[in-house]
Amino acid sequence: MISQEQNDTYTRVGPGSQCGELLRLYWQPVALVDEFEGPRPVRPVRLLGQNFVLFRDEQGRYGLLDRDCPHRNADLAFGRLENGGLRCPFHGWLFDVDGKCLETPAEPVGSKLCQRIRQGSYPVEVRSGVIFAYIGKGEPPAFPALDCFVAPDTHTFAFKGLWECNWLQSLEVGMDPAHASFLHRFFEDEDPEASYGKQFRATSIDSDLPITKVLREYDRPEIAVAAADHGLRLTTLRPIDETQTHVRVTNIVFPQAFVIPMSPEVTITQWHVPVDDHNNYWFTIFTSFTGPLDKKTMREQRLATYPEPDYRPLRNRSNAWGYDPSEQKAATYLGMGFDINIHDQWACESQGPIQDRTREHLGTSDKAIIAYRRLLSAEIAKAASGETPLMHLDATAAAALKGPVSFDGVDRSGDTERYWREGDARRRAAAPWGGEVEA
Amino acid sequence: MTDVTFILHDGTRRIVDVADGISVMQAAVMENIKGIDGECGGCLSCATCHVYVESLEAGELPAKDPDEDALLEGVAAELRPESRLACQIVMSPALVGLVVRVPERQV
Ligand code: FES
Ligand code: FES
Numbered sequence: 039m040i041s042q043e044q045n046d047t048y049t050r051v052g053p054g055s056q057c058g059e060l061l062r063l064y065w066q067p068v069a070l071v072d073e074f075e076g077p078r079p080v081r082p083v084r085l086l087g088q089n090f091v092l093f094r095d096e097q098g099r100y101g102l103l104d105r106d107c108p109h110r111n112a113d114l115a116f117g118r119l120e121n122g123g124l125r126c127p128f129h130g131w132l133f134d135v136d137g138k139c140l141e142t143p144a145e146p147v148g149s150k151l152c153q154r155i156r157q158g159s160y161p162v163e164v165r166s167g168v169i170f171a172y173i174g175k176g177e178p179p180a181f182p183a184l185d186c187f188v189a190p191d192t193h194t195f196a197f198k199g200l201w202e203c204n205w206l207q208s209l210e211v212g213m214d215p216a217h218a219s220f221l222h223r224f225f226e227d228e229d230p231e232a233s234y235g236k237q238f239r240a241t242s243i244d245s246d247l248p249i250t251k252v253l254r255e256y257d258r259p260e261i262a263v264a265a266a267d268h269g270l271r272l273t274t275l276r277p278i279d280e281t282q283t284h285v286r287v288t289n290i291v292f293p294q295a296f297v298i299p300m301s302p303e304v305t306i307t308q309w310h311v312p313v314d315d316h317n318n319y320w321f322t323i324f325t326s327f328t329g330p331l332d333k334k335t336m337r338e339q340r341l342a343t344y345p346e347p348d349y350r351p352l353r354n355r356s357n358a359w360g361y362d363p364s365e366q367k368a369a370t371y372l373g374m375g376f377d378i379n380i381h382d383q384w385a386c387e388s389q390g391p392i393q394d395r396t397r398e399h400l401g402t403s404d405k406a407i408i409a410y411r412r413l414l415s416a417e418i419a420k421a422a423s424g425e426t427p428l429m430h431l432d433a434t435a436a437a438a439l440k441g442p443v444s445f446d447g448v449d450r451s452g453d454t455e456r457y458w459r460e461g462d463a464r465r466r467a468a469a470p471w472g473g474e475v476e477a
Numbered sequence: 478m479t480d481v482t483f484i485l486h487d488g489t490r491r492i493v494d495v496a497d498g499i500s501v502m503q504a505a506v507m508e509n510i511k512g513i514d515g516e517c518g519g520c521l522s523c524a525t526c527h528v529y530v531e532s533l534e535a536g537e538l539p540a541k542d543p544d545e546d547a548l549l550e551g552v553a554a555e556l557r558p559e560s561r562l563a564c565q566i567v568m569s570p571a572l573v574g575l576v577v578r579v580p581e582r583q584v
């Protein structure tokens with residue numbers, strides 16, 4: 039339970055807010071490269087309560103500009119893509135990717151107005167199918183050498199989706215290992231072979247146990263949280279019998295991402311990016327340690343529930359997320375189908391636009407949430423006093439920040455830590471790009 | 478934050494506390510100082526932010542850009558040696574005791 043004031047500090051992210059100022063010090067995912075495949079590579083972007091337009095010019099350069107035209111504030115997201123930039127359809131002012139005004143065609147010949155106009159523009163970088171932007175003050179940090187950024191394009195796949203609630207409650211689902219035993223419980227296990235590209239359907243490493251079965255049958259996990267260079271590492275142990283322990287290692291990459299295993303081969307790196315105080319986009323990069331990913335299948339699977347252009351899920355509050363009481367009785371714990379992503383969506387959207395944390399009661403199994411909020415408070419204070427917050431990295435530190443290790447397996451040695459470290463090292467050694475990760 | 482005093486056309490004085498980095502034109506428009514227009518938003522193309530600088534206790538006003546000089550030639554009210562375009566005076570704590578007089582008209 040926290041005070042209203044503290045809850046506001048964590049959740050309000052508009053310009054000038056304390057947490058907003060912290061989050062502006064990091065590269066933020068703003069779009070998928072896939073969104074720019076069509077005939078008109080222009081997309082509106084709303085990030086941290088600010089409106090932008092993102093476009094790709096004829097030279098293939100991406101530009102992120104303030105969305106309102108500096109002339110009379112018409113919407114540049116409806117602009118004409120031509121002549122080296124984006125042209126406002128109201129009076130024809132033309133801007134390049136750097137926000138430079140190239141033409142003001144209605145002004146008298148010889149007018150210098152154009153030279154003095156500069157539309158707000160922000161640095162943009164593309165990594166593993168995701169377009170990242172930096173809208174904060176000063177120099178942007180360097181990109182860390184996370185697995186999802188280091189793996190070749192063939193071994194990553196990116197997707198996104200809109201959740202209609204505050205960013206923090208969505209992120210907090212990702213640091214709550216206990217919920218998986220309940221929220222995601224299926225009464226029958228699917229054939230793991232038939233579940234390409236879906237979460238929790240695989241078997242754990244070194245076992246023939248479907249993850250669904252482990253979660254269902256061993257529901258009082260022992261959770262340990264440790265500080266790490268990237269944020270937090272969570273180790274969740276589920277003792278199966280005298281000789282076997284299910285081990286799951288997950289991470290928070292500060293400030294807004296988690297890294298978890300999807301299957302023995304694939305990890306999920308997922309950001310929760312505030313659109314504004316009441317909405318967030320999840321951006322996920324799937325990273326394979328074995329073969330290339332079947333991106334087409336993975337994209338089609340997800341577009342079926344998160345249609346373009348806004349990637350707003352078909353199941354949402356307006357249709358009670360497709361809740362089916364008979365399914366809840368017979369097949370799933372929640373009654374909203376077999377897609378794990380929708381379970382998590384319901385969990386955080388059902389908490390309300392901004393979870394009222396003055397009314398919560400946290401338990402022992404919520405210890406990672408408590409640790410994260412402590413970290414967030416400390417880093418908000420650092421940013422406010424002009425210090426460099428965690429993960430705002432220079433090039434050297436960024437190159438050294440690898441991994442992080444995420445793992446799901448069954449240990450029989452009794453030394454669970456050694457087990458997951460060695461298992462991860464083996465997987466990396468076998469991967470075409472895996473490299474090494476500091477133990 | 479630094480105080481700027483505006484002497485309006487009818488002789489009344491208004492003191493506005495201006496944040497660093499904000500121009501005298503922006504401050505005047507935001508505070509509804511009648512008689513300073515700033516139509517072009519500070520792009521040096523309208524000359525509707527004309528003021529007379531009455532006094533300055535400390536610090537130095539930014540030098541005039543040739544474009545400012547050229548534009549001042551065309552101001553609607555009388556051009557005087559102390560004429561400036563308010564959008565070109567960006568406030569900082571170095572400018573102490575700035576007093577500007579609003580001219581009779583801008584257009
Ligand atoms: S409003 Fe955009 S050109 Fe006039
Ligand atoms: S505001 Fe237009 S010239 Fe100063």
Ligand SMILES: [Fe+2]
Nearest residue numbers: 211218222382
């Ligand atoms: Fe979940």
